[in-house]
Amino acid sequence: MSANHSEQHYDIIILGTGLGGLVCGYILSKNGFKVLLLEKNAQIGGCLQTFKRFGVKYDTGMHYIGSMLPGQILHRLFHYLNLLDDVKLSRLDENAYDVFSIAGKQYQYASGYEHFIDTLAQQFPNHRHDLREYTRRLQAIADASPLYNLRKVEENVFIEADYIKTSINDFIASVTADPTLQDVLAGNLPLYAGVKDKTPTYIHALINNFYIQSAWRIIGGSDCIARSLADSIRRFGGEIRTRSEACRILCDEHKATGVELTTGEVIEADSIISNFHPQATIDIIDSHLIRKAYRDRIHGLENTISNFTVYIKFKENSTPYLNYNYYYYEHDDVWKANDRKPGDPLRSYLFMHQCAQDNQQWAQSAEMIGYMRFDEVQQWADTKVGHRGEAYREFKERTAEHYLDVLERSFPGIRACIEDYETSSPLTYRDYTATRFGSMYGIIRDKNFPTQTLVSQRTKIPNLFMTGQNINSHGIPGVTIGAALTCAEFLGLNKIIDEIENNNS
Numbered sequence: 001m002s003a004n005h006s007e008q009h010y011d012i013i014i015l016g017t018g019l020g021g022l023v024c025g026y027i028l029s030k031n032g033f034k035v036l037l038l039e040k041n042a043q044i045g046g047c048l049q050t051f052k053r054f055g056v057k058y059d060t061g062m063h064y065i066g067s068m069l070p071g072q073i074l075h076r077l078f079h080y081l082n083l084l085d086d087v088k089l090s091r092l093d094e095n096a097y098d099v100f101s102i103a104g105k106q107y108q109y110a111s112g113y114e115h116f117i118d119t120l121a122q123q124f125p126n127h128r129h130d131l132r133e134y135t136r137r138l139q140a141i142a143d144a145s146p147l148y149n150l151r152k153v154e155e156n157v158f159i160e161a162d163y164i165k166t167s168i169n170d171f172i173a174s175v176t177a178d179p180t181l182q183d184v185l186a187g188n189l190p191l192y193a194g195v196k197d198k199t200p201t202y203i204h205a206l207i208n209n210f211y212i213q214s215a216w217r218i219i220g221g222s223d224c225i226a227r228s229l230a231d232s233i234r235r236f237g238g239e240i241r242t243r244s245e246a247c248r249i250l251c252d253e254h255k256a257t258g259v260e261l262t263t264g265e266v267i268e269a270d271s272i273i274s275n276f277h278p279q280a281t282i283d284i285i286d287s288h289l290i291r292k293a294y295r296d297r298i299h300g301l302e303n304t305i306s307n308f309t310v311y312i313k314f315k316e317n318s319t320p321y322l323n324y325n326y327y328y329y330e331h332d333d334v335w336k337a338n339d340r341k342p343g344d345p346l347r348s349y350l351f352m353h354q355c356a357q358d359n360q361q362w363a364q365s366a367e368m369i370g371y372m373r374f375d376e377v378q379q380w381a382d383t384k385v386g387h388r389g390e391a392y393r394e395f396k397e398r399t400a401e402h403y404l405d406v407l408e409r410s411f412p413g414i415r416a417c418i419e420d421y422e423t424s425s426p427l428t429y430r431d432y433t434a435t436r437f438g439s440m441y442g443i444i445r446d447k448n449f450p451t452q453t454l455v456s457q458r459t460k461i462p463n464l465f466m467t468g469q470n471i472n473s474h475g476i477p478g479v480t481i482g483a484a485l486t487c488a489e490f491l492g493l494n495k496i497i498d499e500i501e502n503n504n505s
C-alpha cells in the first residue's frame with residue numbers, strides 16, 4: 001500500500017452528507033455495513049445547512065415540511081430515522097399555511113383536504129366541484145405510489161406512467177377551466193421549480209398531497225436533521241469526515257475500487273454512493289466503464305433554476321410574525337415566473353418569517369427567495385466564496401435593495417423594520433452543494449422525455465450508485481424515499497419497508 005493509501009477499507013463510501021447521503025448512511029450502518037461518509041464542506045448537511053448572521057440562524061434549503069402528524073408519511077419516516085426527539089416542529093397556520101398574492105388578490109391553502117376545499121370554495125363558489133375533483137385526483141396519484149405509502153413492491157415501481165407523461169398545467173386545466181383557480185392551484189410552483197408544459201404531474205401531486213395533510217416549520221433550523229442522523233450513524237459504527245472532498249472515483253477494469261481526496265489520500269471500499277449531482281459525479285470518473293453516450297446523456301440534462309435570497313433580521317418587536325408562507329406574483333399566469341431574463345425586475349418571490357420560540361408574536365427574521373438564472377452571475381463564475389470582488393458585492397446589494405422595494409409593495413413599512421440583511425446567489429449554492437449552476441432542485445424532469453430525464457440510482461459501474469435529489473425527486477420526502485431506493489440495491493426494498501413498518505408498529 002502506498003503512503004497515501006488509507007489503512008481502512010470500507011464496505012461503502014458515501015460521497016456527500018446532504019439529506020440523501022445521511023439517510024443512506026443511517027439505513028446502511030443500521031444494517032451492519034461499515035460506512036464512511038465524506039463531506040467536502042466544514043459543515044455536514046448540504047441543503048440542510050444553516051448559517052448564523054446578526055445572532056440569528058438562517059436555513060439555506062429546507063424551510064418547511066409536511067405530513068408530520070402521527071401516521072402521515074414523513075412522521076413514519078422520521079420515526080424510523082429516530083428523528084422525532086431531535087427535530088422540534090411548529091405548525092403553520094391550519095387556515096392558511098400558504099398564502100398567494102396573484103395580480104393583487106390573495107388566496108390561501110388550508111390544512112386537511114376538506115378544509116382546503118372549503119377555504120378556496122369561499123373565493124371560487126362555482127368551482128367547489130373542481131376543487132373536489134382536484135383533491136380527489138391528487139390523493140389518487142399519491143395513493144398509487146407504493147413507495148409514498150410504504151407498501152411492498154414486486155419491483156422498484158415509482159409512479160404510474162400517466163402521471164409522468166402529463167404536465168402539471170394540463171392536469172390542472174383538466175380539473176378546472178377557471179384561469180384564476182388554475183393559477184392558485186399552481187401557486188406554489190417554486191417548491192419544485194415547475195416549468196409549463198414540462199414538469200410532470202406526479203411532482204406537483206406528491207408535494208401538494210404532502211403539504212395539504214399538514215405543514216410545519218422546523219424550530220431552530222433544519223441542521224438538527226443532519227446532526228441527529230449523523231449522531232445515529234456514529235452510534236451504529238459509521239464514520240463521517242468533513243473537509244474531505246472527493247476528486248476522483250477510482251476504478252479497475254470492472255468496478256469502482258475507491259475514492260481519492262483532494263489531499264491525495266486514497267480510501268478503498270467495496271461500493272460507492274455519490275450524493276452529489278450526477279453531472280459532477282461522472283466528471284470525477286475516468287474509466288472506460290462510463291461510456292461517452294451515458295456521459296453525454298447525463299451532461300445534456302437541463303437543471304432547475306437557481307435563486308437569489310435575502311436573509312433579513314428585523315428590529316426587535318417591529319413586525320408581527322406571519323405563521324404562513326407568502327407567494328407573490330405581480331401578474332396572473334404564475335408560470336411566467338420562469339420567463340425571467342437577466343436584469344428583469346423581480347415579479348415573483350417566496351417570503352417566509354421565522355420567530356424566536358419564546359416570542360411568537362413578533363418575527364425575528366425572514367427569507368425572501370426569488371428565481372435567478374446562473375447567467376446573471378456568470379461573470380463571477382471563476383471566483384470562490386469570500387473572494388468574488390467589489391463588483392459582485394455591488395451586484396448583490398443592488399439586487400437586495402430592489403427585492404426589498406418590491407417587498408414593501410405588499411408589506412408597507414417593512415423596510416423600516418429591517419435591522420440588517422445578508423444575501424446568497426446562484427454562486428453560493430453552486431459552491432456549497434456542487435449543484436450545476438446553483439440549481440435549486442437538480443435535474444428538470446420533463447414529461448416529454450420521461451425516461452431520459454429520470455436518473456437511476458444505478459450507474460454504468462456495477463458497484464457505484466447515486467442518491468440525493470436527482471434520484472426519485474427532491475425535497476424531504478423525495479430525497480428520503482430516493483435514499484431508500486439506493487439502499488435497496490444492498491438490502492432489497494421490501495426489507496427496508498419492513499424495517500420502517502416494524503419500527504412504527
Ligand SMILES: Cc1cc2nc3c(=O)[nH]c(=O)nc-3n(C[C@H](O)[C@H](O)[C@H](O)COP(=O)(O)OP(=O)(O)OC[C@H]3O[C@@H](n4cnc5c(N)ncnc54)[C@H](O)[C@@H]3O)c2cc1C
Pocket residue numbers: 015016017018019020021038039040041044045046047048060061062063064065244245246247275276307369429432433434435439440441467468469470474475476477479
Ligand atoms: C432554496 C431552497 C429551498 C428549499 N426548500 C425546501 C423546503 O422548504 N422543503 C423541502 O422539503 N425541501 C426544500 N428544498 C429542497 C431540499 O433542500 C433538497 O432537495 C435536499 O436537501 C437535497 O439533498 P441531497 O441529498 O440531494 O443533497 P445536497 O443537499 O445537494 O448535498 C450534497 C452534499 O454533497 C457534498 N459534496 C459535493 N461535492 C462533493 C465532493 N466532491 N466530495 C464530498 N462531498 C461533496 C456537498 O457539500 C453537500 O453537502 C429546498 C432547496 C433549496 C435550494
